[in-house]
Amino acid sequence: MSGHSHWAKVKRAKASTDAKRGQLWSKLSRRIIVAAKGGGNPDDNLSLRYAIDEARAANMPNDTIERAIKKGTGELGGMAYETVLYEGFGPGGVAMLVECLTNNRSRTAPDLRTIFDRKGGQLGGANSVAWMFQHKGVFVISAEEVTEDSLMEVAIDAGADDVRSQEGVFEVICDVPVFQAVKEALAAKKMPTLSANITMMPTNLVPVDGDVARQVLALVDALEENDDVQNVYANYDIPDSILAEASTVQ
Numbered sequence: 001m002s003g004h005s006h007w008a009k010v011k012r013a014k015a016s017t018d019a020k021r022g023q024l025w026s027k028l029s030r031r032i033i034v035a036a037k038g039g040g041n042p043d044d045n046l047s048l049r050y051a052i053d054e055a056r057a058a059n060m061p062n063d064t065i066e067r068a069i070k071k072g073t074g075e076l077g078g079m080a081y082e083t084v085l086y087e088g089f090g091p092g093g094v095a096m097l098v099e100c101l102t103n104n105r106s107r108t109a110p111d112l113r114t115i116f117d118r119k120g121g122q123l124g125g126a127n128s129v130a131w132m133f134q135h136k137g138v139f140v141i142s143a144e145e146v147t148e149d150s151l152m153e154v155a156i157d158a159g160a161d162d163v164r165s166q167e168g169v170f171e172v173i174c175d176v177p178v179f180q181a182v183k184e185a186l187a188a189k190k191m192p193t194l195s196a197n198i199t200m201m202p203t204n205l206v207p208v209d210g211d212v213a214r215q216v217l218a219l220v221d222a223l224e225e226n227d228d229v230q231n232v233y234a235n236y237d238i239p240d241s242i243l244a245e246a247s248t249v250q
Contacts, residue, residue, distance in 0.1 A: 027230055028055045029068040030101040034081050036072025046180060049199060057195075078105040086112050088131045090121040091215040091232065092208040095204075097200050097233040098223055117224065119219035126128035132235055133200040136161075137179035139172040140194040146170065151191060154160065158218045160183035171192065173201070202235030213238045217246045 032055060035048040042049035048069070055065050063083055084105060086098040102108040113123045141151060143165070151170055152163045159178035164171040170190040174182045176198055208216055216236050223232045 003095055019034045024058055025060050028060055030081050032068035033072040034101055035156045037067045040069050040073040042240050086124040088116050090219045092212040094206050094216050094234050095132045097133055098229055099231040100228045101230050102228040115222045119120050119222050120215050121219050133159055133202055136201040137174040137176055137198050139196045141170045142194055143168050143170055146191050155183050158182040201231040205235055205237040209239055213242045
């Protein structure tokens with residue numbers, strides 16, 4: 001989920017239950033399956049490499065990763081998934097992109113429409129909000145681990161666009177084609193990342209507060225609970241106090 005520029009906070013931390021971990025692994029497996037259609041060697045398939053990296057960051061077992069790769073390459077039988085991007089609006093006019101991996105569009109679209117309707121939003125048409133987002137790579141690094149000057153030098157030299165200072169962290173922003181180069185440059189200088197993601201970054205933010213902000217977060221949560229949904233991107237600007245309040249909800 002991505003909204004305000006402080007990416008480390010927007011990923012609200014919730015208790016890691018077995019059910020939630022299992023759901024996450026299921027979604028990551030789908031991502032690996034789809035990526036592996038382009039080849040099962042992550043050295044030659046960057047999309048697969050990114051998917052595997054995310055799976056390992058979520059502590060997915062290696063045998064589960066390997067099984068997903070084999071499903072994608074056709075060595076094992078499996079369902080055919082496709083990537084579909086749905087667009088819509090949440091409460092307060094917040095723009096939302098919902099990235100799905102589905103084997104049945106006829107199921108996924110009505111399910112998402114129902115979620116939007118029940119949570120005070122509206123599913124939109126093609127390019128109703130996509131133009132408000134940019135495809136970017138984002139690295140989050142603890143400010144305790146590096147200085148801004150040293151990080152700026154490494155990141156910019158590797159092709160990053162910007163380094164932003166947030167509360168307790170730095171954010172490195174880059175275009176997708178140089179994501180791997182920036183990642184390798186940070187690793188070479190032993191600059192550990194709290195997270196490294198390719199995401200859809202909003203070009204402008206919509207401030208929401210109070211009950212409207214809570215409604216937006218409730219809509220995001222409901223969308224993320226859907227098995228077909230991989231990522232939810234939104235252009236909200238929500239106060240830290242409400243994000244902190246939401247992080248305590250189990």
